[in-house]
Structures are given as C-alpha cells and as structure tokens.
Amino acid sequence: MRISELSRASGVPIPTIKFYLRERLLPPGERTAANQASYDAGHVRRLELIRVLVEVGGLGIGAVRGVLDAIGRSDASLHEVLAEAHRALRRADLSAPETLTATRAETDAWLEGRGWTLDPASPPRDELAATLLALRQLGWETGPEIFERYADAADALASAEVDHVAGIADREAAVRAMVIGTILFERALLALRRLAHEHHSRTSLNEAPDPSG
Amino acid sequence: MRISELSRASGVPIPTIKFYLRERLLPPGERTAANQASYDAGHVRRLELIRVLVEVGGLGIGAVRGVLDAIGRSDASLHEVLAEAHRALRRADLSAPETLTATRAETDAWLEGRGWTLDPASPPRDELAATLLALRQLGWETGPEIFERYADAADALASAEVDHVAGIADREAAVRAMVIGTILFERALLALRRLAHEHHSRTSLNEAPDPSG
Numbered sequence: 187m188r189i190s191e192l193s194r195a196s197g198v199p200i201p202t203i204k205f206y207l208r209e210r211l212l213p214p215g216e217r218t219a220a221n222q223a224s225y226d227a228g229h230v231r232r233l234e235l236i237r238v239l240v241e242v243g244g245l246g247i248g249a250v251r252g253v254l255d256a257i258g259r260s261d262a263s264l265h266e267v268l269a270e271a272h273r274a275l276r277r278a279d280l281s282a283p284e285t286l287t288a289t290r291a292e293t294d295a296w297l298e299g300r301g302w303t304l305d306p307a308s309p310p311r312d313e314l315a316a317t318l319l320a321l322r323q324l325g326w327e328t329g330p331e332i333f334e335r336y337a338d339a340a341d342a343l344a345s346a347e348v349d350h351v352a353g354i355a356d357r358e359a360a361v362r363a364m365v366i367g368t369i370l371f372e373r374a375l376l377a378l379r380r381l382a383h384e385h386h387s388r389t390s391l392n393e394a395p396d397p398s399g
Numbered sequence: 400m401r402i403s404e405l406s407r408a409s410g411v412p413i414p415t416i417k418f419y420l421r422e423r424l425l426p427p428g429e430r431t432a433a434n435q436a437s438y439d440a441g442h443v444r445r446l447e448l449i450r451v452l453v454e455v456g457g458l459g460i461g462a463v464r465g466v467l468d469a470i471g472r473s474d475a476s477l478h479e480v481l482a483e484a485h486r487a488l489r490r491a492d493l494s495a496p497e498t499l500t501a502t503r504a505e506t507d508a509w510l511e512g513r514g515w516t517l518d519p520a521s522p523p524r525d526e527l528a529a530t531l532l533a534l535r536q537l538g539w540e541t542g543p544e545i546f547e548r549y550a551d552a553a554d555a556l557a558s559a560e561v562d563h564v565a566g567i568a569d570r571e572a573a574v575r576a577m578v579i580g581t582i583l584f585e586r587a588l589l590a591l592r593r594l595a596h597e598h599h600s601r602t603s604l605n606e607a608p609d610p611s612g
Binding site for chain 1: 410444447448451478482510515516517518521522523524526527529530531533534536537538539546548549550552553554555556557558559560561562564565575579581583584585586587588589590591592593594595596597598599600601602603
C-alpha cells in the first residue's frame with residue numbers, strides 16, 4: 187500500500203509517518219519508483235504499537251526506540267523484552283537516588299519477604315521506595331507493609347497476564363500482547379480504581395461537613 | 400517562620416514558593432515588616448500537597464488550582480472533592496469523544512451490570528472506553544468483560560481505601576489522605592504490578608526463542 191493508505195489504515199498522519207521513517211522507528215517501505223514506496227501490514231502493526239507507546243504510554247522518541255529495539259532483538263527472551271519496556275516506561279523519580287538508599291533497603295527487604303524473585307536493579311524498586319518516602323514526608327508514619335494489599339492485587343493480576351502471554355505461540359504476537367497489555371491494562375486498572383472510589387465514596391463520604399463543627 | 404525556613408521545611412525552593420504565592424496557590428503569609436512575612440505549619444502542609452500533585456501526579460498549575468479549590472470549598476463533601484481531583488487528574492484522551500460513543504455504551508452497560516453507582520459524566524468512564532477501543536484497534540477481539548479481573552481488584556482496594564478515609568475525624572486530614580492516597584498508592588500499585596510481572600515472567604517467559612523456529 188502507499189503512504190496515504192498506510193496513514194488511513196493506522197490512523198497516523200502522513201507527516202508523522204515520515205518523521206518515524208526518518209527516525210528509523212519505522213523500517214523503510216519497498217521502493218517501487220524513484221519517489222514512491224510500498225508498505226505492508228507489518229508497517230500498520232508497527233505504527234499502531236508506536237501510537238500506543240506515545241499516546242497512551244506517554245513515551246518520548248528515545249524510550250520508544252528502546253522498546254522497539256528490545257522487541258526486534260530476536261535473541262531476547264520475552265522476559266528480557268518486558269524488562270526493557272519497564273525501563274522505558276519508568277517515570278521521573280520523585281527523589282534523588284541517594285536520598286532513597288535507606289528506604290530502598292526497607293522496601294527491598296519487604297519485597298524479598300514476599301518471595302518474589304527480582305533483579306536487584308529493577309526500576310520499579312525505586313518507584314516503590316520513592317512512594318514510601320513521599321508518604322512519610324507527608325506525615326504518614328508507616329512501613330512497607332502498607333503496600334501489602336496492593337501487592338496481593340498486583341500479584342494475582344500479573345500471574346494471570348503472564349499466563350495469557352505464555353499461551354501465545356507466535357513470538358511477535360506475544361511481544362505485542364505483553365507491551366500493549368502492560369500499558370493499556372494499566373490504564374484500565376487506574377480508571378477502574380477511580381470509578382470504584384467514586385462508587386464507594388458516594389455512600390461513605392457524601393455528607394457535607396457539619397456546619398456546627 | 401520566614402520564607403527561607405519554609406523552603407527548608409517543605410523542600411520547595413524559594414523561587415518556586417514565590418511563584419506559588421503570585422499564582423495564589425499558596426495563601427500569603429502574615430506581614431511582619433515592609434518586606435517580610437511569616438509562614439506557619441499550614442503553609443508547609445499546603446506546599447507538600449502541591450509538590451505531590453505536581454511532581455508525582457504530573458498536574459499543571461491549572462489542574463493543581465482545581466484540586467486546591469475543591470479542597471478549600473468548605474461546603475463540599477469529601478465525595479465531591481474526590482470527583483474534582485479525578486477531573487484534574489484526567490489524562491489526555493486517546494480518542495476524540497465522538498469516536499468513543501459506541502464503545503462507551505458497551506462499557507457503561509458493563510459498569511452498570513457490576514452494580515456500581517456512578518455519575519454518568521465521570522471522566523474515568525471515557526478512559527475505560529478509550530482503552531477498550533485501543534485494544535480493538537490493535538486487533539484484540541474482546542468486550543468489556545476482559546476488564547472483570549481488574550474491576551474486582553480495583554473494587555477491593557477502593558473499598559478499603561474509602562473505609563480508611565471515612566475513619567479520619569479531621570476534615571483537612573481526611574482530604575489530604577484522599578488526594579495523596581489517590582496519587583501515591585496509584586504509583587505504588589503500578590510499581591508492584593511491574594515487579595509482579597517480572598517475578599512471574601522470569602519463570603514462564605525466560606527462554607530465548609527456539610533457533611529452529
């Protein structure tokens with residue numbers, strides 16, 4: 187198909203496609219004339235993936251390249267591709283790493299107590315420690331055990347998600363399912379948590395403050 | 400305390416504090432001399448809240464103002480403050496609202512089937528519909544029931560969170576717990592989901608592709 191058809195099929199505007207081609211996020215089409223190239227279903231799928239990474243995941247071009255490179259490494263296991271996607275999705279840290287050291291030791295010990303096997307350098311370890319530190323800076327006097335309930339929920343969801351991906355025979359489809367699933371179901375989970383907040387707070391918290399108070 | 404002490408106590412640099420004062424996100428201190436004002440513990444707490452909204456929640460100044468205004472409305476119930484915080488936290492939509500209509504009808508019907516009582520205009524409803532639409536555009540042939548597992552997890556977490564907030568007698572403390580909890584435990588939940596992914600994928604997915612494949 188031509189670039190105009192590729193744009194229609196993927197929902198990505200032509201100038202953006204040309205930018206991705208220049209940045210080599212999208213492989214070139216097959217040259218059919220001096221000034222014309224032909225694209226296929228692989229280009230459509232690649233563009234859809236980039237669109238999710240950019241528009242939903244909020245990734246910059248450098249991070250998108252990191253995820254796509256990991257996907258493209260035919261010697262990488264799905265586990266390694268997932269690790270690369272996590273690195274790319276890492277958010278800006280709330281605190282400088284050195285201020286995190288003591289809190290990291292606490293959250294790391296707590297994670298170890300859960301029996302999870304984790305890389306000592308996994309980026310979400312810092313995220314978790316930074317969250318605990320932020321809670322404490324805001325006056326919450328608590329240890330990592332405050333996350334227990336969230337870890338149980340995350341454990342059940344992740345186990346089902348990994349089982350699903352492990353059941354997909356085609357490698358490209360499995361990689362797509364994993365990266366897309368990480369981003370899109372994350373979005374769904376946050377939307378559902380807020381809806382559930384609304385539902386539960388409607389009954390428990392829907393009273394204006396006591397004017398005599 | 401002076402502005403330099405306020406800066407030290409809150410971890411927010413003086414120029415940023417002055418900016419918040421000019422933008423009226425922070426109420427003025429008590430004037431003690433022609434060019435000097437005195438700040439109190441309320442200013443420290445307010446700055447810490449702004450810091451979480453900006454640095455962790457990723458909110459712009461306009462959205463921060465929306466949340467702070469809702470918190471400041473003494474006639475608003477906690478439920479209403481939560482709704483305002485959700486509006487402020489809404490992320491950019493993946494799809495234009497008109498393309499969402501058909502999918503929204505499906506996800507709305509599914510949410511109703513769960514028995515949740517929700518405002519018809521709740522922003523996360525669009526988030527959820529946009530996620531389903533994105534999944535389908537990426538070739539996932541599914542209905543809203545794919546979110547069942549996530550809704551169950553969100554329901555259990557939100558119920559416990561709202562119970563916790565409902566048990567806090569002081570209104571200001573309850574509002575802070577709610578807004579901060581929404582943002583910080585969201586961050587913890589995502590970090591834990593990624594760690595759980597890593598743990599589960601290590602065993603199930605940690606094989607390089609079969610070279611004969």
